Amino acid sequence: MDLDMNVNAPHSMGTTIIGVTYNGGVVLGADSRTSTGMYVANRASDKITQLTDNVNVCRSGSAADSQIVSDYVRYFLHQHTIQLGQPATVKVAANLIRLLSYNNKNMLQTGLIVGGWDKYEGGKIYGIPLGGTLIEQPFAIGGSGSSYLYGFFDQAWKEGMTKEEAEQLVVKAVSLAIARDGASGGVVRTVVINSDGVTRNFYPGDKLQLWHDELEPQHSLLDILNAPSPEPMNI
Amino acid sequence: MSSIGTGYDLSVTTFSPDGRVFQIEYASKAVDNSGTVIGIKCKDGIVMGVEKLIASKMMLPGSNRRILSVHRHSGMAVAGLAADGRQIVARAKSEATSYQSVYGEPIPVKELAERVASYVHLCTLYWWLRPFGCGVILGGYDRDGPQLYMVEPSGISYRYFGAAVGKGKQAAKTEIEKLKLSEMTCREGVIEVAKM
Numbered sequence: 001m002d003l004d005m006n007v008n009a010p011h012s013m014g015t016t017i018i019g020v021t022y023n024g025g026v027v028l029g030a031d032s033r034t035s036t037g038m039y040v041a042n043r044a045s046d047k048i049t050q051l052t053d054n055v056n057v058c059r060s061g062s063a064a065d066s067q068i069v070s071d072y073v074r075y076f077l078h079q080h081t082i083q084l085g086q087p088a089t090v091k092v093a094a095n096l097i098r099l100l101s102y103n104n105k106n107m108l109q110t111g112l113i114v115g116g117w118d119k120y121e122g123g124k125i126y127g128i129p130l131g132g133t134l135i136e137q138p139f140a141i142g143g144s145g146s147s148y149l150y151g152f153f154d155q156a157w158k159e160g161m162t163k164e165e166a167e168q169l170v171v172k173a174v175s176l177a178i179a180r181d182g183a184s185g186g187v188v189r190t191v192v193i194n195s196d197g198v199t200r201n202f203y204p205g206d207k208l209q210l211w212h213d214e215l216e217p218q219h220s221l222l223d224i225l226n227a228p229s230p231e232p233m234n235i
Numbered sequence: 236m237s238s239i240g241t242g243y244d245l246s247v248t249t250f251s252p253d254g255r256v257f258q259i260e261y262a263s264k265a266v267d268n269s270g271t272v273i274g275i276k277c278k279d280g281i282v283m284g285v286e287k288l289i290a291s292k293m294m295l296p297g298s299n300r301r302i303l304s305v306h307r308h309s310g311m312a313v314a315g316l317a318a319d320g321r322q323i324v325a326r327a328k329s330e331a332t333s334y335q336s337v338y339g340e341p342i343p344v345k346e347l348a349e350r351v352a353s354y355v356h357l358c359t360l361y362w363w364l365r366p367f368g369c370g371v372i373l374g375g376y377d378r379d380g381p382q383l384y385m386v387e388p389s390g391i392s393y394r395y396f397g398a399a400v401g402k403g404k405q406a407a408k409t410e411i412e413k414l415k416l417s418e419m420t421c422r423e424g425v426i427e428v429a430k431m
Contacts, residue, residue: 080338083346095339120378134339 014183016145016174017047017058019115020157021138022166025123025194026115029170030058031145031178032186043186048200052077055093055116056191056198060143061130066110069100090116094126094134102132111142117193145177145184152176163192167201175208248362258366259359262388265368266315271401272301273431274312274372276383277424278417281374283312284428286401306331308341308376314400315369315388323371323386327351344375348384348392356390370400407431 018029030047033040047059049070055077059066073096077088094114101108114126127133127140139157141149156169167190174188188203243249244257251257270286285301299317304310305327313320330350334342351373358364366388373384373392385400386392396416399407410431419427 083349084343085345089340092338092340096337098339099337 014145014181014185015047015060015143016149016177016181016184017060017111017113017142018146018149018170018173019058019113019125019127019140020161020166020170021115021123021125022161022163024163025117025192026125027163027166027170027190027192028056028058028113028115029174029188029190031143031174031184032189033184034063035183040185045186046189048189048191050074050198051093051114052081052088052116053198054087054118054193055090055114056193057093057097058113058115058142059110060112061110062108065108066112069097069108069110069112072100073097087118089118089120090114090124090126091121091136094128094136098128098132098134101128105130105132113140113142115191115193117195119195123194141173143177143184145174145181148177148180149173163194167192171203172209175203176211178205178208179211179214246362247359247364247366256359256389259389262366262368263370266370266388266400267402267404269315269369269401270301271399271403271407272312272314272370272372273399273407273411273428274374274383274385274395274397275411275414275416275419275424275428276374276381276396277419277421278381280376280381280421280424281310281383282421282424282428283310283372283374284425284431285312285314286403305347305373305375306335306341309344309347310374312372312374313369314372316367317369319367320369320371323351323355323367323369326354327373341377343377343379344373344382344384345394347375348373348386348394352386352390352392355386355388359388359390372398372400 014033014035016031020027028048032044034042034045048056049059050056051074057070059070076096077093081088097112097114111130112128117123125137125140127135127137139153152173170190171188178184187205190201192199243251247256247258270288272285274281274283283302302310302312303324311324311327327347331342331347355367359366368388370388371386373386375382383395383398384392385395385398397411414427
């Protein structure tokens with residue numbers, strides 16, 4: 001058995017992160033696994049961090065790099081809000097993140113999804129992948145787990161969803177990615193941001209829907225004799 | 236009603252016994268003696284007008300501009316010492332472009348006015364600098380609609396729906412007060428300003 005798990009490797013967030021706009025706001029979602037090599041350093045981390053009252057960011061890539069970037073941007077946005085006299089717009093938050101990401105591209109390794117609501121543009125999602133591109137999208141996915149979600153979103157995404165539909169979509173997507181990506185796992189956290197404010201939700205890992213091939217948790221081998229066959233996946 | 240500040244008016248870092256800074260007041264006089272500048276806020280934009288002073292018949296018209304643009308969405312009209320005005324506009328241009336680079340959106344007019352006002356005020360704090368001898372009317376159009384600000388040599392700035400500086404400011408202000416600005420479009424505003 002190979003016990004050489006490199007516990008001193010830099011903390012990386014394998015991750016699945018998602019941001020989706022709906023009719024009236026945005027829903028951000030993420031898994032909760034932080035790994036150092038093969039060891040899970042934190043199985044319940046919070047990858048969705050607050051930048052202002054109305055803007056949050058999903059972090060992926062190096063945990064340290066993404067934390068530092070969001071700390072700096074939170075500080076700049078705080079000053080900006082005071083000078084402006086009103087909440088900052090999502091676009092400004094995304095631009096500040098982009099400038100840090102792009103200008104330090106040689107040293108940083110972070111993929112971020114900025115999402116929020118402001119009174120001028122409503123709910124907006126901005127994706128800022130590794131090199132520091134800034135792109136406004138109706139939905140964005142990131143992290144190692146996102147590779148398994150491109151086809152899913154192509155089929156399941158639609159314009160003008162309700163808040164409930166959007167949140168269900170995000171939870172389903174993260175749980176699908178967790179099922180297939182070894183570097184994603186734990187619980188699903190979602191944050192809904194709209195004109196009424198910010199709502200955080202939590203979906204524990206054992207309550208998530210099981211997909212094709214996943215095993216039911218077994219308490220006794222005798223249970224296998226009476227276990228029903230797993231449900232085929234419904235779209 | 237000029238008051239002589241004998242002894243207390245030699246430096247901008249000296250207060251008079253009755254709490255005035257005479258150098259700043261003298262700077263305002265420079266503005267009051269210059270050509271009139273008017274700005275009005277109409278429902279869909281700002282209209283600014285300046286009195287054309289012909290310094291010399293040999294000068295090419297259009298070369299002594301007193302209304303200058305700061306950014307795509309904002310501009311300034313200066314009254315008073317023209318060279319001072321140019322410096323303020325240059326600073327405003329630089330603030331506007333740097334804001335756009337950092338924050339990714341055009342500078343809100345309120346923010347621009349505050350920056351220009353603090354720059355003007357800065358020059359009233361040190362003895363080795365003199366106050367700007369010009370008043371500036373700043374107009375712009377941002378997400379919250381058209382806005383008009385005026386910055387005085389003392390560094391204060393207020394938001395107006397109609398403002399005037401210079402020789403004819405009293406008469407101009409009376410005329411502006413007669414107008415119904417909330418219902419006027421820019422096209423009509425231009426005609427009204429030209430009449431003044």
